Amino acid sequence: MRKSIIWLVCVAALAALPHLLSFSQQEILVVLVINILLVVSYRLMTLTGEWSLGHVVIMGVGAYTSALLTKNLGMYVPVSMILGSLMAAFVAFLLSFPLFRMKGFYFLIGSFASAEIIRLLWKRFRDPFGGPKGLKLIDGLPDINIGPIHIDFFEPTHYYYFAVIVVAACLWILWRIERSLLGLTFHAVHWQDKLAQASGVDVRRFRTLAFVLASGFAGVSGALLTHYIGTINPNTFDVELMVFVLTWAIVGGTATFYGPILGCVALTVLNEIVLREMGFEQARPLIYGVVMIASILFLPNGLESLVKRGVAAWQGRTGGAGAKEKTP
Amino acid sequence: MTTPLLQIRDLTMRFGGLTAVDKLSFNVERGVIHGLIGPNGAGKTTTFNAISGFYKPTSGDIILRDESIAGLQMHEVAHRGLVRTFQHSTLFAEMTVMENVLVGTHMEFPPSIWNALSRQDAHDRSGAEAKAMEALDFFGLTGFVDTLAGELPHGHQRALGMAVALACRPDIMLLDEPFTGMNPEETKRMMTLMQKLREAGLTLLLVEHDMHAIMGLCDNITCMSFGKLLAEGSPQEIRNHPDVIEAYLGGARHVA
Numbered sequence: 200m201r202k203s204i205i206w207l208v209c210v211a212a213l214a215a216l217p218h219l220l221s222f223s224q225q226e227i228l229v230v231l232v233i234n235i236l237l238v239v240s241y242r243l244m245t246l247t248g249e250w251s252l253g254h255v256v257i258m259g260v261g262a263y264t265s266a267l268l269t270k271n272l273g274m275y276v277p278v279s280m281i282l283g284s285l286m287a288a289f290v291a292f293l294l295s296f297p298l299f300r301m302k303g304f305y306f307l308i309g310s311f312a313s314a315e316i317i318r319l320l321w322k323r324f325r326d327p328f329g330g331p332k333g334l335k336l337i338d339g340l341p342d343i344n345i346g347p348i349h350i351d352f353f354e355p356t357h358y359y360y361f362a363v364i365v366v367a368a369c370l371w372i373l374w375r376i377e378r379s380l381l382g383l384t385f386h387a388v389h390w391q392d393k394l395a396q397a398s399g400v401d402v403r404r405f406r407t408l409a410f411v412l413a414s415g416f417a418g419v420s421g422a423l424l425t426h427y428i429g430t431i432n433p434n435t436f437d438v439e440l441m442v443f444v445l446t447w448a449i450v451g452g453t454a455t456f457y458g459p460i461l462g463c464v465a466l467t468v469l470n471e472i473v474l475r476e477m478g479f480e481q482a483r484p485l486i487y488g489v490v491m492i493a494s495i496l497f498l499p500n501g502l503e504s505l506v507k508r509g510v511a512a513w514q515g516r517t518g519g520a521g522a523k524e525k526t527p
Numbered sequence: 528m529t530t531p532l533l534q535i536r537d538l539t540m541r542f543g544g545l546t547a548v549d550k551l552s553f554n555v556e557r558g559v560i561h562g563l564i565g566p567n568g569a570g571k572t573t574t575f576n577a578i579s580g581f582y583k584p585t586s587g588d589i590i591l592r593d594e595s596i597a598g599l600q601m602h603e604v605a606h607r608g609l610v611r612t613f614q615h616s617t618l619f620a621e622m623t624v625m626e627n628v629l630v631g632t633h634m635e636f637p638p639s640i641w642n643a644l645s646r647q648d649a650h651d652r653s654g655a656e657a658k659a660m661e662a663l664d665f666f667g668l669t670g671f672v673d674t675l676a677g678e679l680p681h682g683h684q685r686a687l688g689m690a691v692a693l694a695c696r697p698d699i700m701l702l703d704e705p706f707t708g709m710n711p712e713e714t715k716r717m718m719t720l721m722q723k724l725r726e727a728g729l730t731l732l733l734v735e736h737d738m739h740a741i742m743g744l745c746d747n748i749t750c751m752s753f754g755k756l757l758a759e760g761s762p763q764e765i766r767n768h769p770d771v772i773e774a775y776l777g778g779a780r781h782v783a
Contacts, residue, residue: 372644375643375644375648376640376643376644379638379642379643379648379652380629380633380636380638380642380643380648380651380652380655381638381639381640381642381643381648382643383622383626383629383630383638384630384633384638386619386621386622386626387619387622387630387633390619390620390621390622391617391618391619393581393601393613393617394613394617394618394619394630394688394691395619395630395633396600396601396602396605397579397601397602397605397610397611397612397613397692398602398605398610398630398631398633398634398691398692398694398695399602399605399606399610399633399634399695400602400630400633401600401602402602408640412640
């Protein structure tokens with residue numbers, strides 16, 4: 200009962216949110232929702248212990264695939280989005296063969312290099328990728344006209360609702376995966392791959408599975424983005440965005456499901472609203488860097504550790520059972 | 528007499544110019560506790576790693592029942608019923624005791640995306656938890672289900688490592704120095720548990736330094752020195768074997 204009330208309040212808040220914001224803020228909000236899926240899918244990958252620098256380019260694979268399918272084949276947009284996601288997962292599957300011969304730091308560099316190769320292919324081949332200028336005039340989501348209802352997805356608010364529904368569905372799947380025995384196996388592979396393997400876990404297979412799944416969802420976020428902004432080029436998915444994703448994940452913390460979401464929301468609010476309003480346009484990357492270093496120094500477990508402490512303190516005050524023992 | 532459960536035939540392990548194990552052959556009979564002993568650096572752990580698939584043997588063969596497992600990877604060996612533990616307390620320290628043992632049930636309840644998204648997961652999980660509880664119960668760890676593995680006392684960590692292996696339901700368990708760092712009380716308890724495992728039909732192969740435990744526990748002992756087979760036999764035979772005494776004590780003529 201209490202749970203469903205909380206859910207209702209959350210849904211109402213998400214529905215009301217765009218109406219409280221200015222037009223430009225609404226546009227940022229849509230991108231924020233998409234980025235949340237991006238960073239949460241990235242976390243699924245980090246569950247098995249490997250940090251990739253190619254995640255954003257994989258997202259771009261989803262974006263390019265979906266855009267090209269609609270532009271060249273006139274495919275219906277939601278279908279092209281699904282195919283874009285599958286393509287991203289497939290590319291990740293192919294990349295897994297060379298990449299999972301490496302671990303740790305080498306994997307990081309390897310993923311960066313292979314992602315750059317994909318990105319440079321987009322730059323090099325004007326046909327079909329459009330070269331450095333990328334693709335323009337990508338179809339948006341088709342309007343929906345049912346009787347008196349007209350939904351025009353060029354309107355940020357409408358696209359926001361669409362994105363929230365898609366992202367929520369994806370987050371639900373990711374959540375279920377993490378809480379399942381499959382998620383437990385991912386954790387096991389991370390903490391002690393030798394012991395996991397001795398228990399019959401095909402470590403390589405589960406690393407690949409996490410990588411492919413994470414990439415599929417990154418592909419969804421890429422497809423969502425491309426049909427919203429309508430124009431993409433190789434630099435949309437460059438290493439700068441990758442650094443942002445890393446920063447969100449690190450500042451938010453990756454121990455919990457909500458950590459990266461917290462990091463993404465907090466830093467986007469800081470970046471787009473506070474700093475932009477204050478006129479720090481040029482210095483924003485600098486401040487991002489400072490925030491990242493500061494959070495590593497002073498909040499090594501991320502924003503999520505603040506939430507945990509807050510919850511523990513709140514339970515302690517209301518006399519929650521055993522709460523006192525849990526506080527560090 | 529039936530064929531041995533595990534046969535090691537001419538196993539050789541070379542690392543560059545170093546021959547760690549040199550044409551070693553021995554058999555492990557079904558349903559026994561078999562000890563692998565030898566002075567430091569004799570190649571016991573290397574042998575272990577080669578059998579369990581952690582290393583790929585340079586040459587020679589390893590036969591489990593009537594199938595060669597030489598060169599298979601560790602998880603493939605595990606699927607064939609041979610599960611190992613590790614030296615020290617190799618555990619999922621950041622996970623709870625229950626979660627540790629749940630990983631052991633991996634082969635019986637293989638996870639997949641479809642299971643994760645359907646009701647099957649809840650079903651599998653309750654089955655897996657029941658199996659995990661059996662293994663925990665065997666080692667007397669049921670009181671620590673929600674404790675983080677890294678926070679357990681050392682003796683309990685060793686027991687948990689074996690509980691994870693037991694949850695895999697192996698036919699043969701390879702134990703790498705199971706008594707290291709245990710006090711005599713814990714050693715005694717662990718020996719009783721191992722005897723119980725043998726009674727349950729399991730075969731145990733263990734590498735151990737604790738001679739007292741080895742002599743009291745094992746049915747058969749293989750003694751290695753410098754990568755080669757030195758002696759084989761019952762504890763009584765090994766104890767009185769002149770080569771073994773020489774390998775351990777450095778030879779009577781030096782002492783005299």
